[in-house]
Amino acid sequence: MRYKGNILEVKGLTLTVSNNGEPGAVILNGLSFAVRTGEIMGLIGNSGSGKTMTALAVSGLLSDFAKIESGQIIFEGEDLTAKTAKERRKLLGEKIGVIFQDPSSALDPLQTVGSNLAEILRVRNLDKEAGRRQVLDMLRIVGFEDPEQIASRYPHRLSGGQRQRVLIAGAALMKPSLLIADEPTSSLDTVTSMSIMQLLHEMCQEMGISILFISHNLNAVRNFCDRVMVMKDGTVIDSDTSWDIMGQPRSAFTADLLAKSRLDPDKLGLTAGKAADDAPCVLSVKDLSAGYSNGALLRKSSRTVIRDITFDIKEGDCLGLIGSSGCGKTTLIKTLLGLIRPSSGSIEKNGRIAAVFQDPATSLNPAHTVRWHLNEALKASGRNAGGDKDSLFIRTLNETGLAEEHLHRFPAQLSGGQRQKVAIAMCLIGEPSAIIADEPFSALDAASQASVIKLLSDINRERKTTMLIVSHNLRVIRAMCSRVIVMNDGVIVESGDTASVLSAPATETTRMLLDARMYGV
Amino acid sequence: MRRRPNPKIYLVTGIILLSVIAVSFIVGLFWTPYGINATDPAAKLTAPSLQHLFGTDNLGRDVFSRCLAASRYTILVSFAGVAFALVLGTAAGLFAGYFGGILDRIIMVLSNSIMCFPGILLALMAVAVFGPSLYNVIWALGLVFAPTYARVYRSGTIELSSRDYILQAKIMKVRPGRIMFIHIFPNLMSQILPAVITGLANMTLSESGMSYLGLGVQPPAASYGKMLADAQSYITAAPWLIIFPTLMLVFYILGLYFISEWVRTTYGGGRA
Incomplete structure (x- = not known):
C-alpha cells in the first residue's frame, strides 16, 4: 500500500555541526522541500552545500556531532524528528533505503555477496531458501546474468560498478518506499553509470519507489529526474521540473552552476597551454614498452600492457591523453613516474615530475x-x-x-x-617541471571541477609547468590541451593537434570516444 | 541485521572486571596483609575467614596476599610479551607487505611455520632450552604471538600500498622506511588495537599455562598458574585455593575480551 501525497516533507530544517565542543556551524538553514510519492527528485549543489547532510538527516544516520536545531522531517505523515533512535533505525531498514557514493566500503568484505544480501532479509524472518531465491532474483533484476556466481563471490572480486549494483539490489530487497541515492555513480565510469541510472529509473517505475537522487552530474539529473532542486548554503534556492530548471535557470547561482558544468573555456578563462617553438624538451619517451610480471618464485610470467610508445613534451606544453578504460593509460603514467620498470625503451626526464591522481578519497593520507x-x-x-x-x-x-x-x-x-x-x-x-594529472576532476562536483581545471590551466600558463592530462572528458581536453594523443590497446593510435584530431578523427578509437560523449558525459 | 547489545555495556563490564585486577596490582605493589611467602604452620589450609580473606594454603601462606602479588607478574608478562610481539610483528609485517617478493616469502614462511606449531609448545621448547625464567617466558611468548600481528600489518600494508597517497610518496622519492613507519603505520592502528587487547588476554592464558607446568615464573614468586598447580592436590579439601586465583584470571581475561569487543564494535571495520 503506497502512501498518497508527499512521501517526504522537510519543513524549516536547521542543523548544526559542532567541532570539538565549539559552537556549531550551521549546515542546513531552514531547509524545506517535498518529495512526491513515486517521483525522482534530484538534488544538486556544490560540495559543502549540505546535500549529504540532508540525506543523513532524512535517513537518521547523522553522527553525534550533528544536531537538529529546529524543523520537521515528515515521512509518510509522521514526524521523524519526534521519533526515538530505535524507531528510526527500524524505519531505515524497512521504509527508507540508502545507497552511498563509495561502493567499496559498504559491503562486508568477509562475507560473500549472497550472505551480505541475505543479512538484509534476516530482519524479515524469511526462511533460508525463500531468502536465497529472492536474493538471486534481485541480482538478476539489477543486471547480473549469472546471479548464482555473483552471489558466491566476495566483494573484493567485483568491480566498482558491480558492487554498486549489488548495493542497489540490497536497497531494493528491502522494498523501501523512499530510496536515498547519494552520488551513487560518481566513482564509476560513464557506461556503468548510465546503466545504473537506468536501473534506478526502472525500479522507480515498476516498484513505485520514490527516489531522492543526489548528484553533481547535471546531465544525469536532467535526463533522469522528474524534479530538481538546487541547494546552496543549506537552503533550496531553486526548484522546478528538471527540464525547466536546466533550460531556464531562475537564479544566477543555478545559471552559474550550469555554465561551470558545461566547462565553457571562454567563461572560465581557459587557454590551451602551448609550448614555444624553441622550448626545451621536458619529457621524451622513445619506444617504451612496459607491463606487469607475475612473480612466481621460479617461473616468471609477464604481460606487456603498453608497446612502442613514443612522444615528447616541451616546456609549457599541455598534452592530453585519451582512450577508453583499460587501454593502458594508467600503466603508461605509472611507468613515466617510475612506479613500473619499463621492459624496453627509454624515458628522458628533465627536472622533477609530480603527479595528481584521480580519487580524492585516497589522494591524501x-x-x-x-x-x-x-x-x-x-x-x-x-x-x-x-x-x-x-x-x-x-x-x-x-x-x-x-x-x-x-x-x-x-x-x-x-x-x-x-x-x-x-x-x-x-x-x-x-x-616540478611537469605535472602528470590522471583524471583529477572526474570525481568532483561541477563547481570544484571547474576550479581545479582552472587552477591547472593557470599553473600551466603562469609557471610554464608542463602538463600531461589524462581524462575521459573531451571538453576538458579540448579546453586545456594544445596537443592530444589517443591510445588503444596499449599503443598510440593517433596524435596531433587537439582541434584537428577531435574534429576530424582518423581512427575508429577516436570516433568511439567522441560518440560516448554524446550520451551526456 | 542481528540485534546487538549497546557497545557501552561491553565497555562498562570490561572496566569493572579490569579494575579488580588493577586495584590488586597497585595495592599488591605496596602492601599485602601478610608476607607473600610468610608461612604460618599453625594455620595450614584454613578456609576463608576475617584473618585470611581467601584462606591459606598447605604451607600456611595467605592466599589473599599471594593473589595480590601474583597480579604484578600477570600484568608484566602480558604487557611486555605483547609489546615484544608487536615490535617484531609490526616490523616483519610492514617489510613483508611493502617490499613483497622474496622478502615477503621468507617472512611469511617463517611466520607460518611458527604459527603451525601449537604456540604454547613452542614457548615451552624455548624455555626448556634456555631455562625457565621470567625473561625467557616473555620473549618466547612474544615470538609465538608475533606472527598474528605480522599478518595484520602485512595485509594492511599491501592494501594501503596501492592507495594514491602512498604512490604519491613513492613518486616524491620518500625513503621506504619513512613510508612504512610514518605514512602507512598510523593508518593501521585501528586494525591492530583489538588484536593487541585480545593478545594481552591470550598471553595471560599462555603464561598461566606455562607457570602451571613449572616453566614460567619461578618459585618462590607467586603466579596464578603456579598457585593453581600447587592447589590441585587439595582440590576437594581446600577449594578456595583453586577458586580465588582462577577468579582473578577470569576477571582479567574476560575484562580484556569485553574491552576488545567494545573497541571492535565501536571502531572496528571503520572507514579507511
Whole structure:
C-alpha cells in the first residue's frame, strides 16, 4: 500500500555541526522541500552545500556531532524528528533505503555477496531458501546474468560498478518506499553509470519507489529526474521540473552552476597551454614498452600492457591523453613516474615530475594533516624553504585557492575538491617541471571541477609547468590541451593537434570516444 | 541485521572486571596483609575467614596476599610479551607487505611455520632450552604471538600500498622506511588495537599455562598458574585455593575480551 501525497516533507530544517565542543556551524538553514510519492527528485549543489547532510538527516544516520536545531522531517505523515533512535533505525531498514557514493566500503568484505544480501532479509524472518531465491532474483533484476556466481563471490572480486549494483539490489530487497541515492555513480565510469541510472529509473517505475537522487552530474539529473532542486548554503534556492530548471535557470547561482558544468573555456578563462617553438624538451619517451610480471618464485610470467610508445613534451606544453578504460593509460603514467620498470625503451626526464591522481578519497593520507603533507613534499623535494616554512605553505595553499585555515585540517575535514587542491599544492611545493594529472576532476562536483581545471590551466600558463592530462572528458581536453594523443590497446593510435584530431578523427578509437560523449558525459 | 547489545555495556563490564585486577596490582605493589611467602604452620589450609580473606594454603601462606602479588607478574608478562610481539610483528609485517617478493616469502614462511606449531609448545621448547625464567617466558611468548600481528600489518600494508597517497610518496622519492613507519603505520592502528587487547588476554592464558607446568615464573614468586598447580592436590579439601586465583584470571581475561569487543564494535571495520 503506497502512501498518497508527499512521501517526504522537510519543513524549516536547521542543523548544526559542532567541532570539538565549539559552537556549531550551521549546515542546513531552514531547509524545506517535498518529495512526491513515486517521483525522482534530484538534488544538486556544490560540495559543502549540505546535500549529504540532508540525506543523513532524512535517513537518521547523522553522527553525534550533528544536531537538529529546529524543523520537521515528515515521512509518510509522521514526524521523524519526534521519533526515538530505535524507531528510526527500524524505519531505515524497512521504509527508507540508502545507497552511498563509495561502493567499496559498504559491503562486508568477509562475507560473500549472497550472505551480505541475505543479512538484509534476516530482519524479515524469511526462511533460508525463500531468502536465497529472492536474493538471486534481485541480482538478476539489477543486471547480473549469472546471479548464482555473483552471489558466491566476495566483494573484493567485483568491480566498482558491480558492487554498486549489488548495493542497489540490497536497497531494493528491502522494498523501501523512499530510496536515498547519494552520488551513487560518481566513482564509476560513464557506461556503468548510465546503466545504473537506468536501473534506478526502472525500479522507480515498476516498484513505485520514490527516489531522492543526489548528484553533481547535471546531465544525469536532467535526463533522469522528474524534479530538481538546487541547494546552496543549506537552503533550496531553486526548484522546478528538471527540464525547466536546466533550460531556464531562475537564479544566477543555478545559471552559474550550469555554465561551470558545461566547462565553457571562454567563461572560465581557459587557454590551451602551448609550448614555444624553441622550448626545451621536458619529457621524451622513445619506444617504451612496459607491463606487469607475475612473480612466481621460479617461473616468471609477464604481460606487456603498453608497446612502442613514443612522444615528447616541451616546456609549457599541455598534452592530453585519451582512450577508453583499460587501454593502458594508467600503466603508461605509472611507468613515466617510475612506479613500473619499463621492459624496453627509454624515458628522458628533465627536472622533477609530480603527479595528481584521480580519487580524492585516497589522494591524501588520512592519518596526517595538510601541513604534514606539504612538509613531506617539501622535504622530499630537497628544496630550501628559507626560515619560515609555514608562510611558504600558506602561500602555496593560497595559490591553489585554499586558505590558511586549511593548513591544520585532516583530509576527512576537507571536501573532494579541496583535497585535490592540496594534492596539487603538494606538487607545486616541489617546483616540478611537469605535472602528470590522471583524471583529477572526474570525481568532483561541477563547481570544484571547474576550479581545479582552472587552477591547472593557470599553473600551466603562469609557471610554464608542463602538463600531461589524462581524462575521459573531451571538453576538458579540448579546453586545456594544445596537443592530444589517443591510445588503444596499449599503443598510440593517433596524435596531433587537439582541434584537428577531435574534429576530424582518423581512427575508429577516436570516433568511439567522441560518440560516448554524446550520451551526456 | 542481528540485534546487538549497546557497545557501552561491553565497555562498562570490561572496566569493572579490569579494575579488580588493577586495584590488586597497585595495592599488591605496596602492601599485602601478610608476607607473600610468610608461612604460618599453625594455620595450614584454613578456609576463608576475617584473618585470611581467601584462606591459606598447605604451607600456611595467605592466599589473599599471594593473589595480590601474583597480579604484578600477570600484568608484566602480558604487557611486555605483547609489546615484544608487536615490535617484531609490526616490523616483519610492514617489510613483508611493502617490499613483497622474496622478502615477503621468507617472512611469511617463517611466520607460518611458527604459527603451525601449537604456540604454547613452542614457548615451552624455548624455555626448556634456555631455562625457565621470567625473561625467557616473555620473549618466547612474544615470538609465538608475533606472527598474528605480522599478518595484520602485512595485509594492511599491501592494501594501503596501492592507495594514491602512498604512490604519491613513492613518486616524491620518500625513503621506504619513512613510508612504512610514518605514512602507512598510523593508518593501521585501528586494525591492530583489538588484536593487541585480545593478545594481552591470550598471553595471560599462555603464561598461566606455562607457570602451571613449572616453566614460567619461578618459585618462590607467586603466579596464578603456579598457585593453581600447587592447589590441585587439595582440590576437594581446600577449594578456595583453586577458586580465588582462577577468579582473578577470569576477571582479567574476560575484562580484556569485553574491552576488545567494545573497541571492535565501536571502531572496528571503520572507514579507511
